[in-house]
Amino acid sequence: MSEPSNAKALVLDFGGVISRMLFETHPLTEQALGLAPGSLTWKGPFDPGSDPLWQDMQADKLSERDYWMTRTREVGRLVGEDWGAMETFVQRARGADVTAVIRPEAIATIHAAKAAGKRLAILSNELDLFYGADFRSRLPLLQHFDLIVDATYTGILKPDPRAYAAVTEALGLPASECVFVDDQKRNADGGVRAGMRVVHFDVLRPAASYQQALEMLGVDAQIDEPRAVGRSAKG
Numbered sequence: 001m002s003e004p005s006n007a008k009a010l011v012l013d014f015g016g017v018i019s020r021m022l023f024e025t026h027p028l029t030e031q032a033l034g035l036a037p038g039s040l041t042w043k044g045p046f047d048p049g050s051d052p053l054w055q056d057m058q059a060d061k062l063s064e065r066d067y068w069m070t071r072t073r074e075v076g077r078l079v080g081e082d083w084g085a086m087e088t089f090v091q092r093a094r095g096a097d098v099t100a101v102i103r104p105e106a107i108a109t110i111h112a113a114k115a116a117g118k119r120l121a122i123l124s125n126e127l128d129l130f131y132g133a134d135f136r137s138r139l140p141l142l143q144h145f146d147l148i149v150d151a152t153y154t155g156i157l158k159p160d161p162r163a164y165a166a167v168t169e170a171l172g173l174p175a176s177e178c179v180f181v182d183d184q185k186r187n188a189d190g191g192v193r194a195g196m197r198v199v200h201f202d203v204l205r206p207a208a209s210y211q212q213a214l215e216m217l218g219v220d221a222q223i224d225e226p227r228a229v230g231r232s233a234k235g
Helices: 027-032 054-060 063-078 086-093 104-116 125-130 140-144 161-173 183-196 206-217
Strands: 009-012 119-124 145-149 178-183 197-200
Touching: 009 104, 027 063, 063 086, 063 104, 086 125, 086 197, 104 119, 104 140, 104 206, 119 161, 119 178, 125 145, 145 161, 161 178, 161 183, 178 183, 178 206, 183 197, 197 206
Parallel strands: 009 119, 009 178, 119 145, 178 197
Antiparallel strands: none
């Protein structure tokens, strides 16, 4: 049983936490774009040695947006097009079925937290920027959230303290009563500095990370790793 907790809200990043990463869905991307299998070789956190650009991003030599714009242009060239927006890459790679790339562990956690009376929020640097302005209407899961703070519109990127404050102020809760989950260490560290309870999400072990978040919330639910069948790869 989970220990009693005074945490009242679960605050989630989107890309990498709720959705699978593009690194994880290379086979699906190649199929959708008509590329030969193995055309996409960069694997970010799943194989840092294959991705020097990812290593540079982790070392703060470039922003996450700059990383993905570089990959967007590269993939656009592979299909003979000039892509100037991450939205183009994500929508072309993911197609119409946006639910296919949502982590099942995320769905289970969101439902468990909601059933336990916890409030739900998303704090994203690029939700609509990457996925498109109509994305929210195509993903019913987002209807469970009380609040979405998206830097696409605020212009305030994590780990800026104002990003976290925007969530806590809108929820009307102290930071200490919010459990924040992010797969980027610098953003997780920003949550710690903001006074939140933080889970640095491990994209290699999503169920364990979500289990930790529920325990911090005091929610008694079991999050299991899905079977490997059908798992391919970023969302």
